[in-house]
Amino acid sequence: MASPSNSGHAEWPSNSLDAAREAFAWLTAGDHPVALDGRLFDHLPNREIPVDELRDLLLRRSCPRRVWDQVWRHVITRSRAEGGTWTIVAVGLALPMLTPMAARLTDRYAGDPADIHAEIVSGFLDALQTVDLTRGRITIRLRWAAYRAGHRALLAALDGPTPKAPGFFSAEPKPPSGHPDLVLARAVEVGVLARTEAEVIAETRLDETPLNEWAAEAEIEFWAAYKMRKRAEHRLAAWLSESADGSHDSDPPSQAVTSQTVPRTASNTAGRSQNVTKKGGGGLSNEPPNSGLQGRG
Known part of the structure; x- marks a missing residue:
């Protein structure tokens, strides 16, 4: 392995x-x-495959998901046993999913995003030590652990005032405001949503994770997760609609959250439920996302 150069005092x-x-x-x-x-x-x-080439091979759409699990089991096992180099390899392989996730969580966030990014990496590193390697979809479970850590940090950041330029003072943002994730975080802060409800909306609506996958990871029955999300979306939509002075018109992120979470009509919901039943309990979201190493945030 090459050593860092001391030249230039970078x-x-x-x-x-x-x-x-x-x-x-x-x-x-x-x-x-x-x-x-x-x-x-x-x-x-x-043959011997350098780890940067390995990352690129995994990113190809033609790469079967079973290969992702095989590679991650190998890398995580070595990271747990040897640490150091193989932990860096694990984070490097995950950067195509961690980087866009971090960008989405901190987009339009007024504070320093470095702390939230650090929590995302920390959540990922913690998951390296605890993720069950006997189960499949390792990439998805690593990603969710990192996302949850970043989202918790985002919620914590909202406890402090948001800087307001110019000047040397700060002001609380007018709720709902900011990035869609901030809108959900604010809904948790004021008691409109529980943290789990905000998580299921963020991951299955904004991030397009299939609901059945989210429910399996959260160890919640599929239909219980579906009902929980539906009730939460009703409350969220009502809260957004009742927000003062028509903030939706001036706040595109609030419009985005509303458009993606406003409950469907009874006929549409029933139709989708029937389709899910016919498919044996598939997700209520869109097609499975390019999650994990495909670089989805």
Whole structure:
């Protein structure tokens, strides 16, 4: 593995994601990059594969999801046993999903996003030590752990005042305001939604995670999750509609949340329920997203 150069006195990135990206780049620099034996996995070339090339191979749409699980089991097992290099490899492989997630959570956030980004990375690292490797969809479960950590940090950040320029004072944002995730966070803060309700709306509506996948990970029965989301969306839509002085017209993120969470008509909901039943309990969201290493945020 190449060592960092001391020439130029370059400063180490202060943002956790930028630091992870630079550290991962070191692993692939020089004549002896960190690599995995492709013969250990299905669908991969039968040779030593540098980890940056491995990341690109996993990102291809033609790569079967079972290969993701095979690679992640291998990398996580080595990270737990050896730490150091293989933990950096794990974060580097996850950057295509962590980076857009971080950008979405902190988009239009008035404070310093570095703390929230750090919590996302921390949540991911914690999950590396605890995720069950005997189950499938490892990438999705790692992603959810990172998202939950970032979302908790976002909620905590709302406890403080939002800076208001110009000047040396601050002011609370007029609810609902800001990025759609901030609208949901504010709804939790004022008691319109529970944290779990905000999470299911954010992940299955805004992030397009199929509801059946979210319910399985949350260990909630599918129809219980469906009913919980439906009730929460009714309350959220009513709250947004009743917000003072028509904030939807001047607040596009609030409009976005409303358009994606306003409950459907009874006939449409019934139709979708029938379709789900015929498909054996599939998700109520759109088609399964390009989650995990496909780079969805």
